[in-house]
Amino acid sequence: MESVHFGTTDDLPTDLIHYIVSHYKKTTRPMNDNTAQRDESEPKSDPVDQNISPIYANYVLGVLFIVYVFNFIDRQVLSVFIGPIKDEFGASDTQMGLLAGFAFALLYTFAGIPIARLADKGNRRNIIAIGLAVWSAMTVACGFARNFAQLALARILVGIGEAAGSPPSHSMIADYFSMDRRATALAIYSSGAFVGSALAYLGGGYLREYFDWRTAFIVVGAPGLLVAVLVRFTVREPLRGISERRTEETSDITLVDTLKYLVRSRSWVLMMTGFSLVSIASYAILIWGYEFYGRVHQLPPITIGNWMGLIVGIGGSVGTILGGRVVDTLGKKRASRGLRVPVLITMTGFPLGIYSLLAESATHSLWTLGPFYLLLNVYLAAMYSNNQNLARLQMRATAAAIMLFIVNIVGAGAGPLIVGALSDAFTAEHGKNSIRYALVYTLVLGAIGSLIILYAGRTLDADLDRART
Numbered sequence: 001m002e003s004v005h006f007g008t009t010d011d012l013p014t015d016l017i018h019y020i021v022s023h024y025k026k027t028t029r030p031m032n033d034n035t036a037q038r039d040e041s042e043p044k045s046d047p048v049d050q051n052i053s054p055i056y057a058n059y060v061l062g063v064l065f066i067v068y069v070f071n072f073i074d075r076q077v078l079s080v081f082i083g084p085i086k087d088e089f090g091a092s093d094t095q096m097g098l099l100a101g102f103a104f105a106l107l108y109t110f111a112g113i114p115i116a117r118l119a120d121k122g123n124r125r126n127i128i129a130i131g132l133a134v135w136s137a138m139t140v141a142c143g144f145a146r147n148f149a150q151l152a153l154a155r156i157l158v159g160i161g162e163a164a165g166s167p168p169s170h171s172m173i174a175d176y177f178s179m180d181r182r183a184t185a186l187a188i189y190s191s192g193a194f195v196g197s198a199l200a201y202l203g204g205g206y207l208r209e210y211f212d213w214r215t216a217f218i219v220v221g222a223p224g225l226l227v228a229v230l231v232r233f234t235v236r237e238p239l240r241g242i243s244e245r246r247t248e249e250t251s252d253i254t255l256v257d258t259l260k261y262l263v264r265s266r267s268w269v270l271m272m273t274g275f276s277l278v279s280i281a282s283y284a285i286l287i288w289g290y291e292f293y294g295r296v297h298q299l300p301p302i303t304i305g306n307w308m309g310l311i312v313g314i315g316g317s318v319g320t321i322l323g324g325r326v327v328d329t330l331g332k333k334r335a336s337r338g339l340r341v342p343v344l345i346t347m348t349g350f351p352l353g354i355y356s357l358l359a360e361s362a363t364h365s366l367w368t369l370g371p372f373y374l375l376l377n378v379y380l381a382a383m384y385s386n387n388q389n390l391a392r393l394q395m396r397a398t399a400a401a402i403m404l405f406i407v408n409i410v411g412a413g414a415g416p417l418i419v420g421a422l423s424d425a426f427t428a429e430h431g432k433n434s435i436r437y438a439l440v441y442t443l444v445l446g447a448i449g450s451l452i453i454l455y456a457g458r459t460l461d462a463d464l465d466r467a468r469t
Contacts, residue, residue, distance in 0.1 A: 057176040065192045070224040072196025074139040080204030081213035089148040097420020103152045105413035108159030109405040116167035116401030124168035129232040131164020136224030143217035171397035174388045175238040183385035187324025191317035198313025205305015258395040265463040270456035277449025279411025284442035287416040297362035319377035336457040342379045349375025350447040
């Protein structure tokens with residue numbers, strides 16, 4: 001450990017300041033800063049091994065996980081307050097589905113592409129920090145909206161900020177973790193979505209019981225500004241390709257080049273098609289599950305918040321991390337096995353999910369929703385890791401953005417809107433149960449999507465070989 005010697009007591013403040021400044025410059029220097037002057041006394045080591053350790057890689061993963069937690073807290077808190085917002089502004093279910101879905105997802109997905117292009121060329125750490133600050137500030141702004149249009153605008157700006165979160169994070173994690181650990185690392189990161197949603201449900205239930213929806217948006221948005229500072233000053237930018245000991249591809253690769261390259265992969269096209277359909281089911285439950293238990297089973301807000309928080313937080317996180325371990329373990333010898341087995345596990349959950357929605361007993365419904373939600377998310381790590389593995393080095397952030405563009409337009413955008421529109425259409429015949437049958441339809445789409453992903457395993461191994469050459 002480095003020893004530090006200061007001068008006299010009178011000089012201590014000045015010496016201490018000089019030491020902190022010099023130490024800060026060492027620890028915050030980007031890993032890919034090849035122009036930085038090296039101390040001649042430092043050993044000349046392999047650049048791939050320089051400035052990176054498993055402990056620090058895990059620290060970065062932990063920070064990015066926290067960022068993703070706030071991403072979903074700020075995104076998901078709206079679902080807890082669909083009823084109060086609808087009543088205050090006189091909105092329909094279709095309008096609320098639009099607010100929860102496309103108002104957020106449309107510019108979230110479109111902004112993700114140019115932001116990811118910047119991330120593939122520039123400093124990913126800074127992009128994440130700026131995006132977090134923007135979406136946190138806009139979440140606070142939601143609490144000051146005075147009409148439906150103002151709230152929709154603030155949600156759009158939340159989406160633009162959140163577009164700077166996942167694509168750069170996926171790319172950085174791929175550089176911090178080698179392929180045999182990457183699926184688990186991405187699964188841990190992705191579990192932040194479920195932890196964030198759980199906190200939104202748990203905290204939102206109490207806030208809905210004792211406060212109003214405006215207070216909730218302010219309370220959940222403000223802490224993200226502090227996390228943005230943490231990202232900026234403690235996370236270092238890794239050298240691209242450092243985890244795979246290859247740093248080629250210095251030429252500029254355009255968005256069109258990336259898209260053409262990915263589309264030539266048959267397994268990638270099938271995975272994205274199936275992923276989109278499964279995402280409809282996932283986002284339908286996330287956005288409308290709280291309202292479902294309030295309308296159909298007439299449970300109190302805190303009870304729904306506690307149950308949904310536990311189901312989404314534990315079920316989603318355990319399912320995703322379990323899927324990551326399955327992919328890393330089975331995918332070592334054959335990548336297609338690391339895709340097919342998690343998808344088969346997910347497929348077994350859909351009958352449970354449909355039973356959960358149709359059950360007349362709230363207790364039966366909640367106890368079957370838990371295992372369904374766990375199984376539903378086992379496949380996720382296979383999607384995220386193979387999307388990174390199928391892309392070339394300077395395509396990774398853009399590849400993540402393209403994947404999220406497709407999935408969020410269909411899943412996060414269309415999913416809540418489909419449920420809202422079907423619920424309105426079924427109201428005349430089914431009354432309060434209209435939302436129940438709308439959600440069942442989305443699970444059927446999810447089951448079809450899982451079959452398509454399973455079929456993608458037939459060509460995955462050959463497509464991955466092409467990506468490594």
